[in-house]
Amino acid sequence: MTREEQKEERKKAILMTALTLFVEKGYHETKVADIAAAVPMSTGLMFHYFKSKEELLMALVVMGKEFTKATAGGDNIPPDVFLKGMLDELFLYAQKDPFVANMFxxxxxxxxxGMPEDVRKVAMSVSSVDDTAKLIKKGQKEGIFRKGNPKLLALCFWSAFQGIMEEMTIDKKLGVPDSEWLLSILKGN
Known part of the structure; x- marks a missing residue:
């Protein structure tokens, strides 16, 4: 392994460790020394990779924002088929790797x-609910989804998904539901 590959592996280990600790302990309760000890590396060496805990959090949130771009699209696919495929993939990945649930x-x-304002701004710019609302509106026109405010329906859909991801971070043995259960929020059956 080259020096550059080793550096990237260490950076990834820091990010994944911080992600787990931020979810389990909370951002404010997690100390830089906690992350360094769990990697393991010295605190000083960790600052070589990330100048601050906030910079580390920002790197994770930017990564999470990129991850959520999977919710956009589906232009040439029926909305229910697109959303089912997306859920199936997310649940499959969440079962294999705690990264998925932790990131949500x-x-x-x-x-x-109470979170750093620049980090909060990036997190607030995620458009999953709006992207899904567009799909719901299209599905309503096609008679696939129930009537109602598309944005509120998207919010119900993603809130249910979020709750499942949160439970998966608490109970590591928890299975995933059938994606049709979440789609029934939109279909009304």
Whole structure:
């Protein structure tokens, strides 16, 4: 392994460790020394990779924002088929790797008051609800989804998903639901 590959591996280990600790302990309760000890590395060496805990949080939130771009699209796919496929993939990945559930939880935490304002701004710019509302509106026109405010329906849909991800971070053995259960929020069956 080259020196550059080793550096990237260490950076990834810091990010994944911080993600887990931020979700389990909370951002404010997690100390830089906690992250360094869990990696393991010295605190001084960790500052070589990230200048501050806030910079580390920002890197994770930017990563999470990129991750949520999967919610956009589906232009040439029936909305229910697109959303089912997206849910199936997310649930599959969440079962294989705690990163997925942890990232959803962290992104929700990052939106809350009291988080660093620049981080919060990035987290608030995620458009999953708006992207899904567009799909719902299209599905309503096609008679696939129930009537109602598309944005509120999207919010119900994503809130249910978020709750499942939060439970998966608490109960590591928890299975995932059938994606049709979440789609029934939109279909009304």
């Amino acid at each position: 939880v962290l992104m929700a935490q990052a939106r809350r008051a």
